Amino acid sequence: MLEEKKIPYKIYLEEDEMPTSWYNVRADMKNKPAPILNPATLKPITVEELEPIFCRELAQQELDDTTPYIEIPQEIRDFYKMYRPAPLVRAYCLEKALGTPAKIYYKFEGNNTSGSHKLNSAIAQAYYAKKQGLKGVTTETGAGQWGTALSMACSYFDLDCNVYMVKVSYEQKPFRREVMRTYGANVTPSPSNTTHVGRKILEEFPGTTGSLGCAISEAVEAATTKEGYRYVLGSVLSQVLLHQTVIGLETKTALDKYDIKADIIIGCAGGGSNLGGLISPFVGEILRGEADYRIIAVEPASCPSLTRGKYVYDFCDTGKVCPLAKMYTLGSGFIPSANHAGGLRYHGMSSIVSQLYEEGYIEAVSVEQTSVFEAAQQFARIEGILPAPESSHAIKVAIDEAMKCKETGEEKTIVFGLTGTGYFDMVAYQRYNDGEMSDYIPTDDELEASFAKLPKVE
Amino acid sequence: MLEEKKIPYKIYLEEDEMPTSWYNVRADMKNKPAPILNPATLKPITVEELEPIFCRELAQQELDDTTPYIEIPQEIRDFYKMYRPAPLVRAYCLEKALGTPAKIYYKFEGNNTSGSHKLNSAIAQAYYAKKQGLKGVTTETGAGQWGTALSMACSYFDLDCNVYMVKVSYEQKPFRREVMRTYGANVTPSPSNTTHVGRKILEEFPGTTGSLGCAISEAVEAATTKEGYRYVLGSVLSQVLLHQTVIGLETKTALDKYDIKADIIIGCAGGGSNLGGLISPFVGEILRGEADYRIIAVEPASCPSLTRGKYVYDFCDTGKVCPLAKMYTLGSGFIPSANHAGGLRYHGMSSIVSQLYEEGYIEAVSVEQTSVFEAAQQFARIEGILPAPESSHAIKVAIDEAMKCKETGEEKTIVFGLTGTGYFDMVAYQRYNDGEMSDYIPTDDELEASFAKLPKVE
Numbered sequence: 001m002l003e004e005k006k007i008p009y010k011i012y013l014e015e016d017e018m019p020t021s022w023y024n025v026r027a028d029m030k031n032k033p034a035p036i037l038n039p040a041t042l043k044p045i046t047v048e049e050l051e052p053i054f055c056r057e058l059a060q061q062e063l064d065d066t067t068p069y070i071e072i073p074q075e076i077r078d079f080y081k082m083y084r085p086a087p088l089v090r091a092y093c094l095e096k097a098l099g100t101p102a103k104i105y106y107k108f109e110g111n112n113t114s115g116s117h118k119l120n121s122a123i124a125q126a127y128y129a130k131k132q133g134l135k136g137v138t139t140e141t142g143a144g145q146w147g148t149a150l151s152m153a154c155s156y157f158d159l160d161c162n163v164y165m166v167k168v169s170y171e172q173k174p175f176r177r178e179v180m181r182t183y184g185a186n187v188t189p190s191p192s193n194t195t196h197v198g199r200k201i202l203e204e205f206p207g208t209t210g211s212l213g214c215a216i217s218e219a220v221e222a223a224t225t226k227e228g229y230r231y232v233l234g235s236v237l238s239q240v241l242l243h244q245t246v247i248g249l250e251t252k253t254a255l256d257k258y259d260i261k262a263d264i265i266i267g268c269a270g271g272g273s274n275l276g277g278l279i280s281p282f283v284g285e286i287l288r289g290e291a292d293y294r295i296i297a298v299e300p301a302s303c304p305s306l307t308r309g310k311y312v313y314d315f316c317d318t319g320k321v322c323p324l325a326k327m328y329t330l331g332s333g334f335i336p337s338a339n340h341a342g343g344l345r346y347h348g349m350s351s352i353v354s355q356l357y358e359e360g361y362i363e364a365v366s367v368e369q370t371s372v373f374e375a376a377q378q379f380a381r382i383e384g385i386l387p388a389p390e391s392s393h394a395i396k397v398a399i400d401e402a403m404k405c406k407e408t409g410e411e412k413t414i415v416f417g418l419t420g421t422g423y424f425d426m427v428a429y430q431r432y433n434d435g436e437m438s439d440y441i442p443t444d445d446e447l448e449a450s451f452a453k454l455p456k457v458e
Numbered sequence: 459m460l461e462e463k464k465i466p467y468k469i470y471l472e473e474d475e476m477p478t479s480w481y482n483v484r485a486d487m488k489n490k491p492a493p494i495l496n497p498a499t500l501k502p503i504t505v506e507e508l509e510p511i512f513c514r515e516l517a518q519q520e521l522d523d524t525t526p527y528i529e530i531p532q533e534i535r536d537f538y539k540m541y542r543p544a545p546l547v548r549a550y551c552l553e554k555a556l557g558t559p560a561k562i563y564y565k566f567e568g569n570n571t572s573g574s575h576k577l578n579s580a581i582a583q584a585y586y587a588k589k590q591g592l593k594g595v596t597t598e599t600g601a602g603q604w605g606t607a608l609s610m611a612c613s614y615f616d617l618d619c620n621v622y623m624v625k626v627s628y629e630q631k632p633f634r635r636e637v638m639r640t641y642g643a644n645v646t647p648s649p650s651n652t653t654h655v656g657r658k659i660l661e662e663f664p665g666t667t668g669s670l671g672c673a674i675s676e677a678v679e680a681a682t683t684k685e686g687y688r689y690v691l692g693s694v695l696s697q698v699l700l701h702q703t704v705i706g707l708e709t710k711t712a713l714d715k716y717d718i719k720a721d722i723i724i725g726c727a728g729g730g731s732n733l734g735g736l737i738s739p740f741v742g743e744i745l746r747g748e749a750d751y752r753i754i755a756v757e758p759a760s761c762p763s764l765t766r767g768k769y770v771y772d773f774c775d776t777g778k779v780c781p782l783a784k785m786y787t788l789g790s791g792f793i794p795s796a797n798h799a800g801g802l803r804y805h806g807m808s809s810i811v812s813q814l815y816e817e818g819y820i821e822a823v824s825v826e827q828t829s830v831f832e833a834a835q836q837f838a839r840i841e842g843i844l845p846a847p848e849s850s851h852a853i854k855v856a857i858d859e860a861m862k863c864k865e866t867g868e869e870k871t872i873v874f875g876l877t878g879t880g881y882f883d884m885v886a887y888q889r890y891n892d893g894e895m896s897d898y899i900p901t902d903d904e905l906e907a908s909f910a911k912l913p914k915v916e
Contacts (some may be wrong), residue, residue, distance in 0.1 A: 175884035426633035
């Protein structure tokens with residue numbers, strides 16, 4: 001047997017090892033995700049029908065479930081080089097502190113000003129908007145990472161950027177707004193009085209702290225009622241998951257470079273795009289019968305779409321202006337309690353991730369907020385990176401799995417996605433430091449009430 | 459002539475290329491910095507006299523001006539591997555946007571949770587404190603970067619950490635406090651009522667927003683009046699500059715790896731340790747007659763110790779409890795206007811940097827706040843990193859020099875230190891975004907009044 005190569009603390013790929021194409025896992029899926037539907041006709045939507053909302057090439061990517069590799073345009077690859085490759089980090093210190101025989105790796109996406117993986121898709125979407133000659137784009141943001149990422153991308157390509165920010169995040173993260181402003185974006189707290197759908201939601205739920213679903217509806221309305229604008233989205237959509245496969249492709253190349261075989265791959269799941277992007281190349285191997293992995297999606301117990309949702313057609317937004325997708329969902333009217341992982345407060349789940357979960361390629365677990373912050377603090381103190389609350393869901397389960405290895409003595413290799421940093425989440429950390437964090441979980445009755453309002457399709 | 463190697467956007471050293479020793483530039487200086495003096499006797503201080511304040515090994519490093527290389531202990535090198543090597547980045551996008559023939563590189567120290575280079579010395583100081591069997595350390599922090607860095611380092615080595623934070627920063631950066639708390643530190647706004655010296659300063663200057671000098675005095679008092687504690691400092695001292703040479707050593711190795719010869723090296727200067735750390739290996743080459751470089755220290759016009767100060771013995775702290783150093787100083791009683799580069803609001807300058815400046819090895823320029831934030835915003839939008847206000851002083855002058863190259867057509871190679879990120883400086887960015895930034899510069903009369911209170915030594 002060959003001697004094991006010494007694994008550095010951080011594996012950085014060389015520029016010529018970085019991916020030149022995104023990987024479209026749908027091409028290798030025998031059972032494709034169900035088609036998204038036109039909300040007016042309830043028929044599968046066409047590229048032409050998507051074009052009033054999305055840029056042309058992004059609409060094509062959204063519906064393309066047959067092309068396995070889609071080339072990353074050179075302009076995007078050049079931008080990627082400014083903040084990528086993201087390191088694959090061996091958590092030597094965490095392993096030692098836990099006393100586990102497990103080998104723990106994390107793919108760290110936080111080394112850029114947006115603080116997360118969101119920039120991977122933001123720059124792609126801004127590029128296609130620019131290429132199409134648009135004036136600008138509109139979007140929603142939850143935790144603020146996506147809005148920041150899009151602001152950066154729009155600034156780079158000189159596009160106008162209008163961001164609807166979920167009200168609870170807007171209030172908890174005032175400095176996010178200033179970052180976006182520094183990059184030239186306009187930021188509006190959602191629900192707002194600037195759109196029809198926002199006014200309607202405010203009437204129905206006066207004191208609402210907002211949700212991604214609401215903010216999406218407002219951003220879509222703003223895009224479709226303004227000449228030269230399109231809507232862009234930071235998660236859920238298959239196009240976003242496609243762009244995020246740069247995470248998984250880099251991870252796989254880094255592992256292969258050192259002959260490392262992952263046993264367990266863990267990611268947090270809100271809309272599902274970072275998880276989907278991380279796991280796609282590995283799922284592709286499973287689908288093609290080339291390898292096997294245990295894959296775990298981690299979601300907050302307060303917004304448990306995979307573990308407690310229904311796999312049905314639903315609207316992607318609260319205002320019901322977007323296409324319908326078949327997905328694990330809590331109902332588009334579900335507004336989760338104001339937990340601090342704002343980026344995971346979405347009622348549904350990527351249709352790709354949903355289909356893979358339905359077929360058993362992915363497991364899912366839900367975890368409570370306080371236990372997530374315990375893991376976050378532990379990780380920060382040991383590994384030196386203060387993680388985003390969203391990312392900390394994956395940390396929590398990675399630690400749990402490593403502790404199971406300690407019990408059994410198994411030397412499993414665990415890879416998890418550390419999607420971002422928590423530098424703009426200090427209000428949440430303060431709550432945790434002060435012992436004031438709540439762990440509200442929706443009751444069965446609340447979920448049933450939400451399910452009752454699901455659209456009847458087929 | 460050989461073909462120029464393709465320079466990647468980011469040069470990361472391999473682990474086995476990382477420095478194993480710090481470089482002590484004093485060993486190569488013909489004219490050593492003047493010795494620091496015991497404030498009680500006004501005689502050169504000894505290691506024994508320093509020991510009540512500093513850890514033993516750090517006291518030795520402070521006074522050692524003959525050993526050229528000091529080995530970095532393995533425990534520190536292991537910690538360095540968690541967040542280093544810092545990338546040397548080729549600013550291709552900035553060059554293109556400026557239309558300059560200059561080649562611009564920056565050494566980026568912001569990829570860690572402290573957000574800056576401060577961690578390089580924090581982990582070293584915490585290590586020596588732990589090795590000596592101490593319970594904990596006390597310190598001051600200005601912008602909060604040093605306090606955060608020390609909190610992280612103390613958490614790693616399980617040491618108690620007490621931070622006196624300059625009041626203006628404490629108020630402008632509430633979230634810094636939460637980061638420090640997350641790492642288990644106690645944070646007190648300075649001046650405070652918890653020390654004799656703090657109470658005295660509050661009586662003399664009731665509405666003061668504090669200064670590094672005040673906070674140092676409080677931290678020293680807290681350390682020397684508590685069993686098992688020592689004082690640690692994030693800048694100014696020669697020991698800190700020594701630890702920061704990891705920046706310059708990595709930079710030089712990265713440049714050498716690609717046969718790049720720097721023409722101009724630029725760093726921001728507050729207490730002088732990041733600048734000194736960046737330039738030390740290059741100054742060493744100048745001192746040994748092996749190479750020549752133009753080196754520029756950039757300081758804020760509101761606190762211009764090099765460009766408008768006097769080169770004399772002065773106290774390092776407002777409370778006059780610390781040793782005296784011969785340095786460029788504005789007087790230890792000088793309290794600069796509340797500008798937003800909190801880390802550069804120190805009245806004096808590293809004695810090493812001061813001596814090098816006195817002998818003409820270094821140039822110095824001062825720049826005004828608003829122009830610094832203009833450069834910061836420009837850099838953020840083009841290079842994707844939102845810089846710390848401190849670091850942005852170097853950006854401003856790097857851009858100025860690159861624009862001179864555009865005029866003359868010279869293809870100079872400019873290297874600057876990007877010491878950190880501005881994620882906790884969004885109040886400052888907000889002021890800038892709102893057009894509410896001031897550019898107060900001290901008058902000659904104000905400086906003369908401060909100089910009049912300088913101690914009479916020799």
